[in-house]
Amino acid sequence: MRTVKILVFHxxxxxxxxxxxxxxxxxxxxRSDEGGEKxxxxxxxxxxxxxxxxxxxxxxxxxxxxxxxALRRLKSGVVTLNRAACVGCQACxxxxxxxxMRKAPGxxxxxxxxxxxxCVEACPNNALELVExxxxxxxxxxxxxxxxxxx
Amino acid sequence: MKGPETTIEHDFKPRTLKTEGGFETGNTRHEWxxxxxxxxxxxxxEYKYEKRPVVRGYTGRTLHVNLTTNQIKEKPVTExxxxxxxxxxxxxxxxxxxxxxxxxxxxSEENExxxxxxxxxxxxxxxxxxxxxxxxxxxxxxxxxxxxxxxYFAPYLKFAGFDAIEIQGKAKEDVAIVVDGTEGxxxxxxxxxxxxxxxxxxxxxxxxxxxxxxxxxxQKVAVVSSGKGAEHSYWGCINISFYDPxxxxxxxxxxxxxxxGTVFRDKRLKALVARVEEMHGLLNNxxxxxxxxxxxxxxxxxxxxxxxxxxxxxxxxxxNIVEVMDAYDILPVENYRFGSSPRAANLHSQHFYKxxxxxxxxxxxxxxxxxCAKVVxxxxxxxxxxxxxxxxxxxxxxxNSAGCANMGLFDPDWVIEWNFYCDCYGIxxxxxxxxxxxxxxxxxxxxxxKERTGGLExxxxxxxxxxxxxxxxxxGDKHEFIQVAAKGIRRTKxxxxxxxWGDPYLIENCGMENKGLEFSEYMCKESLAQQGxxxxxxxxxxxxxxxxxxMDMVNKxxxxxxxxxxxxxxxxxxxxxxxxxxxxxxxxxxxxxxxxAQSKEPxxxxxxxxxxxxxxxxxxxxxxxxQDLIDQSxxxxxxxxxxxxxxGRGTRKDDWIPYRAMGPLTEVEYLSRKDRYDKQLVETGLAxxxxxxxxxxxxxxxxxxxxxxxxxEKLTDAVYYRRGWTPNGIPTPxxxxxLGFGPYKELLRMxxxxxxxxxxxxxxxxxxxxxTSEKPPTTEPKYWETW
Numbered sequence: 001m002r003t004v005k006i007l008v009f010h011x012x013x014x015x016x017x018x019x020x021x022x023x024x025x026x027x028x029x030x031r032s033d034e035g036g037e038k039x040x041x042x043x044x045x046x047x048x049x050x051x052x053x054x055x056x057x058x059x060x061x062x063x064x065x066x067x068x069x070a071l072r073r074l075k076s077g078v079v080t081l082n083r084a085a086c087v088g089c090q091a092c093x094x095x096x097x098x099x100x101m102r103k104a105p106g107x108x109x110x111x112x113x114x115x116x117x118x119c120v121e122a123c124p125n126n127a128l129e130l131v132e133x134x135x136x137x138x139x140x141x142x143x144x145x146x147x148x149x150x151x
Numbered sequence: 152m153k154g155p156e157t158t159i160e161h162d163f164k165p166r167t168l169k170t171e172g173g174f175e176t177g178n179t180r181h182e183w184x185x186x187x188x189x190x191x192x193x194x195x196x197e198y199k200y201e202k203r204p205v206v207r208g209y210t211g212r213t214l215h216v217n218l219t220t221n222q223i224k225e226k227p228v229t230e231x232x233x234x235x236x237x238x239x240x241x242x243x244x245x246x247x248x249x250x251x252x253x254x255x256x257x258x259s260e261e262n263e264x265x266x267x268x269x270x271x272x273x274x275x276x277x278x279x280x281x282x283x284x285x286x287x288x289x290x291x292x293x294x295x296x297x298x299x300x301x302x303y304f305a306p307y308l309k310f311a312g313f314d315a316i317e318i319q320g321k322a323k324e325d326v327a328i329v330v331d332g333t334e335g336x337x338x339x340x341x342x343x344x345x346x347x348x349x350x351x352x353x354x355x356x357x358x359x360x361x362x363x364x365x366x367x368x369x370q371k372v373a374v375v376s377s378g379k380g381a382e383h384s385y386w387g388c389i390n391i392s393f394y395d396p397x398x399x400x401x402x403x404x405x406x407x408x409x410x411x412g413t414v415f416r417d418k419r420l421k422a423l424v425a426r427v428e429e430m431h432g433l434l435n436n437x438x439x440x441x442x443x444x445x446x447x448x449x450x451x452x453x454x455x456x457x458x459x460x461x462x463x464x465x466x467x468x469x470x471n472i473v474e475v476m477d478a479y480d481i482l483p484v485e486n487y488r489f490g491s492s493p494r495a496a497n498l499h500s501q502h503f504y505k506x507x508x509x510x511x512x513x514x515x516x517x518x519x520x521x522x523c524a525k526v527v528x529x530x531x532x533x534x535x536x537x538x539x540x541x542x543x544x545x546x547x548x549x550x551n552s553a554g555c556a557n558m559g560l561f562d563p564d565w566v567i568e569w570n571f572y573c574d575c576y577g578i579x580x581x582x583x584x585x586x587x588x589x590x591x592x593x594x595x596x597x598x599x600x601k602e603r604t605g606g607l608e609x610x611x612x613x614x615x616x617x618x619x620x621x622x623x624x625x626x627g628d629k630h631e632f633i634q635v636a637a638k639g640i641r642r643t644k645x646x647x648x649x650x651x652w653g654d655p656y657l658i659e660n661c662g663m664e665n666k667g668l669e670f671s672e673y674m675c676k677e678s679l680a681q682q683g684x685x686x687x688x689x690x691x692x693x694x695x696x697x698x699x700x701x702m703d704m705v706n707k708x709x710x711x712x713x714x715x716x717x718x719x720x721x722x723x724x725x726x727x728x729x730x731x732x733x734x735x736x737x738x739x740x741x742x743x744x745x746x747x748a749q750s751k752e753p754x755x756x757x758x759x760x761x762x763x764x765x766x767x768x769x770x771x772x773x774x775x776x777x778q779d780l781i782d783q784s785x786x787x788x789x790x791x792x793x794x795x796x797x798x799g800r801g802t803r804k805d806d807w808i809p810y811r812a813m814g815p816l817t818e819v820e821y822l823s824r825k826d827r828y829d830k831q832l833v834e835t836g837l838a839x840x841x842x843x844x845x846x847x848x849x850x851x852x853x854x855x856x857x858x859x860x861x862x863x864e865k866l867t868d869a870v871y872y873r874r875g876w877t878p879n880g881i882p883t884p885x886x887x888x889x890l891g892f893g894p895y896k897e898l899l900r901m902x903x904x905x906x907x908x909x910x911x912x913x914x915x916x917x918x919x920x921x922x923t924s925e926k927p928p929t930t931e932p933k934y935w936e937t938w
Contacts, residue, residue, distance in 0.1 A: 067512040067519075068430075069366070069396045085367065088432015089275040089518030090444050094451030103448070108276075108432040108440055 003132040004077025005115045007041065009053035013127040016051050018043050023122035028111045029083060030104060038104045040113040041128075053128075056100035056113040059142040060135075062092040077135050078115050086110070097142075165509035168528060174397040177529025179540040183355055188344050195326065195339040198223035200312060202335040205436045208270030208770045209233065213246065214313040214337060216328055218418055219260065219320030223337050228314055235891055239269030240297050240730040241787040242315045243286040244794065247295060250319060253797045257290035257410065258417050260320060266375075266423075267315035268305030271770055272733020273435045274518075276447030277762070278454065279735030281306050281516020283391055289409040289690075290385040291582070291639050292667040294795045296409025296690045299730055301515030301524065302391030302402075303373035306733075307332070307425035310434045322419035333362060333428040342421045348378040349390040350542060350575045352422055353401040357394055360424050366396040371430055374401060375423035377412035379625040380576030384637035386586070387412025388579040393515050398528065400543045403574055404515045408693050409668060412577040430517075438772030446762050446769075447518065450738065454520040458742045466509060467500040468523040469549040469737070474499040476553065476673070480824075481700055483557040483674045485611055486588035487663055487811055488820050490674045494561040498552045502563045503527075521738050523548075533568050534618045537575070544571045553672035554584025558591060559611025569617060576625045581693075585669035586640050587617060589662040598653035605630035640664040657817075660810040666691040666800065676814050677827075678704040680715040683866050686808040687719060689791045689801075695736065696723040702754050716869035716928075718754075721781075725755070728784040732767070739763075786890045789874075789882045793898055796881055796905055803867060803880045803918060814859040818848045821855075828855055865919035872928035875935060879914040881905050883935045 021035030021043060032038045041055035058079050063071045070085035071092065081092075088108035092101040103110045120128045168174040203210070212225045228242075236245045243265040250263050264287045274280040283305030289296035308316060311332025318328065327342040345359075346352045353374045361368040374392040381387025389406040406412070427434075437443055458464050462471045473495070476482035480490035507525040515524045527544045547555075547570045555566045573580045587609070593599040594609040601608055605628070607616045623630070624637045635646045640662040648655045663670040668691025675681035681704070684697030699718055702708045709715045729736045740756045750757050760777045767775040795801025814828075815821040821828055828851065832838045837854055838846065846854075871878060875886040883906065884899040892898060909915050917927040931937075 064510055065512055067514055067517050068370070086432070087275045087430055087517040088444075089520075090448045091451055091512070091518060091520045094448045094520070095455050103444060105441055108444065 002077055002135045004058045004135050004138070005117075005130040006058050006133050006138075007053075007055050007113060007115065007119070008129050008131050009055070010127045010129070011051050011053070013125045014043065014051040014053070015125055016043060016045055017124065019122040019124060020119035020128055023118040024113070027116055027118050028104070029109070030107055030111075032104075037102075040100070040102055040111055041119060054099050056096075057098060057138060058115065058133075058135075059138045061142045062096055062101055065091055065095050067091065073135070076115075079112070080114050081110065081112060083109050166505070166507065166528075167510055168397060168508055174399075176398045176400065176543050177541055178398075178400065178543055181351070181354065183358070185355075185359055188355060188359060191341070191344045192327075193341040195341060196221035196223055197339075198337045200225060200335050200337065202312060202332070205273075205309060205434060207438055207772055208435055209238070210309055210312055210314050212313060213242065213267075213315040213317065214330065215317045215319070216337070216339065217320040218318065218322040218326065218339065218420070221339055223339070225313070235786060236790075237269065237731040237783045237787065238314060239267050239272070239282075239733050240284040240286065240299075240727070241783075241790075242267045242269075243284055243297065244295065244787065244791055246315060246317050247286055247288075248790075248794060250317065251288065253799065255288050255798075256293060257288050257414050259288070262288045262414065263317045263319045264411065264414055264418065264420075265315060265317045266305065266308065267733075268309050269731055269733030271435070271766060273306035273309050274437070274443060274766065274770070275432045275516075276440075276444045276518055277450055277766060278447075278514070278519040278521045278738035279516070280518065280733065282729070282733050282735050283406070284730045284733070285389065285406045285411055287409070287411050287414045288798075289411075289668070290413050291410050291641065291669075292691055292800075294666065294690070294798045294800050295791060296411065296668070297730065297791070298389075298406040298408045298411055299695070299735075300389065300391045300406040301404035301735065302393045303516065304375050304391045304423070304425055306434075306516065307371075307373045307427045310427045310430075311425050316423075318418060318420065318423070321417065325419050325421040327356065327422040327424060328420065329360065329424045329426070331360075331426050333426055345421055347382075347416075347421060348575045349376045349403055349577055350571075352376045353390065353392040353403060356422050356424055357392060357401040360426050362426070366399070369394045369401075370396055371427045373425045376421065376577070377415045378575055378577030379627075380573070380578035380621065381412030382416040383627045384578060384624050385410045385413050385639050385642075386579045386582040386637065387414070387416060387577050388573075389415050390574060390577060395543075397511060398526070398543055402515075402524070402526070402543065402545050404524070404545070405574060405579070407579040407581055409690060410579070410582075412579075416577070435770065437770040439769040442769035443766050446765050450759075450762060451520045453742055453744055454522075457745065458521070461742050463500070464521050464523040464737070464741055465513075466525075467504050467507065468525040468546070469741075470500045470503050470525075470547060470552050472549050473552045473556075479705055481674045481677070481704070482553055483588070483672050485559050486557060486585075486592040486661065487670070487674050487676070488592070488817065489823055490677075492556065492561070495556050497561045497563060498556060498566065503547065503552075506563065506567070519735070519738070521742065523737060527567050530567055530571065532571060533564070534615070535572060535622045542571060545574065546570045550672045551580050551584075554580055557584050557588040557672060558617060560614050560617065561612065562614065565614035569614070569621075572618060572621050576621065578621065578624070581671050582639060582669040583621070584672065585663050586636065586643070587620070589640050590636055590643070592661055593647065593653070593658070596653065596657070598647060598658065599632070603652070604632045607632075639667065640669055641667040660816050663809060663811055664692070665808050666805055668692060670812065673698075673700055675700065675812055679862055679866055680709055680718055682808060682812055682863055683715065683719045683870055684722075685812060686806045686863070687867060687870050688723070688806075689788065689795060692808070692812075696726055698722075708754060712865055712869040713873075715866060716873040719866075719870045720873040721755070724781055724784045724788050725760075727788045728763075728780050731783055731787055734763075786892075789887060789890055790892065792876070792880075792882050793887060793892075793902060797898065797901055801880060802909075803871075803878070803914070806867060806880060808863070810856060810860070813863055814855055815852055818852060821848050821852045828852075831855065831858075861920050865921075868917040868919050868928050872934070877906055877909065877915065877935070878917050878932050879909045881909065885935045885938045889938070
């Protein structure tokens, strides 16, 4: 069974320092240390002071939606974007149910998490971890949501 | 009346192309000897140009190719041209006007085919932004016909360096024009060995002109082509390709209306090719890309979340409305005699859902998440030269399914077969279906018979005969009927009358054409506003100008003449705007925002109109409001009408429609909706209930016809007044000056002369018969003189 490493977030350990975001924006193609809008994972604070993490679960729906065949699943199972093929249409950004395909201001080509683990290393509180998941399971879930019978 | 609703089995799994190794269509693979095809090409002319980027939606130049002289040149786009004509169809018309004479006809040496996208064309962040607008002098109407198509040509033409291309003259042998944006060169080459029919030539030339043998390289090539059907009929369409890297197929979208393909082949054009060096999301070079991305992403979200509950465009395309039209009794059945049929259930979209490949991005330009370009993959062709081969067939769209209902053909597989050959041969599905429906009705009445049709048994729903007719047209069959019928309804009406085979009134009013162009597939006799939407048009009866059936007939939002006239002023002008900037109209109102129903004017979808104004502003770097877009469009709309007048048409008599479009022409039609018509006779005061009960069907039909003809005249009056035209439909010089055409002195003088002639001929009065309680739009027919 093919597997892929996906990020798992432990909210109870997160203190909202966002070192993960800054680490992430450094590895994205525009190389920034700003984090925030330039990070592929986003930490948001809920009303009750707890934190949530929005990040790609490598489900691969975007692979099927891309009109330019710019997204694909690598041998490692990770879904990546080939920037040279991307036409900047933002369909993946909008259609991703997780909100995990992102666009940075000033850059038309979107970006996403590719499970590099830099954020895991950067987190001082061990709130992030990479775990192996069966790809089939991830895909099944997304097609259960999208493979609707219509009309 | 309705047949049982069929539903999809619960265990049905959507068709996908996914296999272990990637994607598999099941299509027949063709092996071509590309080296041989290439070697046979002879260079006739070459023109090198400076490569430069698009600036805020414009390249600032257009291309002119003359196939008679093999001259290629470029022309600058002036600021004045941008201001007055915006782009797309506006540029097309301006260039054509400068190139032709009022006496130019479709096959004249100086007639041109002009293609243009427009300033937003090629944007990838919002749905439907890759449209190509083409114009020419039509063989069907003898005036300018415009037609739009998806596919990659218009964006690639612009990214290769040109806002528009004019093609004038005629080649002596089959040629291809290649606009090569990688090298910055335009070439005219002979293309003797390639196929003519679109499915094959598009594939051949995509491979031939791809920079290398990769999918990525083939995606950078767009091929424009037509087919054998276009050579031998006036219904020729033009196909524009868009290469699908999953299917490995050069898919096709059509410039359907008006016989543009006929002109294409008359010029001995086998293909027009555009190739780009690169393809990315900022090639249109807008002033504010982030703004466009934000608006586009918001719209993509609507497609994701709302389409499945509104139109299912992403699953079944425009065919989703077949069942809606059937339910509302406006699906054309058997030459528009009826509006529904129990058998039409076979064409409801669930049957095509099963046949279409699902979960695949099916936009005809990058970034269109409405993705209505559905495909039947691996379809096995049943008849003709390609029998037994398997192809990916684009469509059927609504017009194709409805066109088949019009021919009484209710089998989805025959719909696909017919759709395939229309595209492949380069024949407009709409004109073909409406034409054939008319021929079939003539056959039913015995005005045509098997002997007169050359052996074709044109009974309703005879798919084999329909295809046989098409194969014979494409094969250049010399039988008199095939020759005449392939030139469209208008010529066939004249032919039938000249032969003395039937009642001229019946023939004239059965055949659904206006200005020579066949009607598109909506049964409009119960919607006066839609009758105007068909008749009071620039190019002829095509719903792209105004689709008001629902507003008028179902939602009853425009009850008075003034209301209808306002709708027939605003919507044609708004819809024209899409053609000025290179856009598809569908993402505007086929899926609407959740809050739309609460907006002030839901029919206009104000939130989406604002999106377009925002994108236009963000592209040009100049603030544009919705009204600015309308102003752009009103200029071009009136210019096209003035061109019609210039070419000897564009008057009230040209806007008249056959009675089949207005009401029940035959007794059987009257009887099919007897209650509705009887009620109308009473409610309008034409007869008392008692009198109606004593009248024969024929008497009632004739009485109703008098009323409905007059209603159409009154509508025409109201619309001409709202548009600022004379009672004979002429845009006045005053109106044209207000729209910025002051410098077009020749055009203004021509319009004034026409108005003076009309006055002498007594054509300066309103057409409706106004009773004591009614008023014409104004008592002063020369109302514009006080402006």
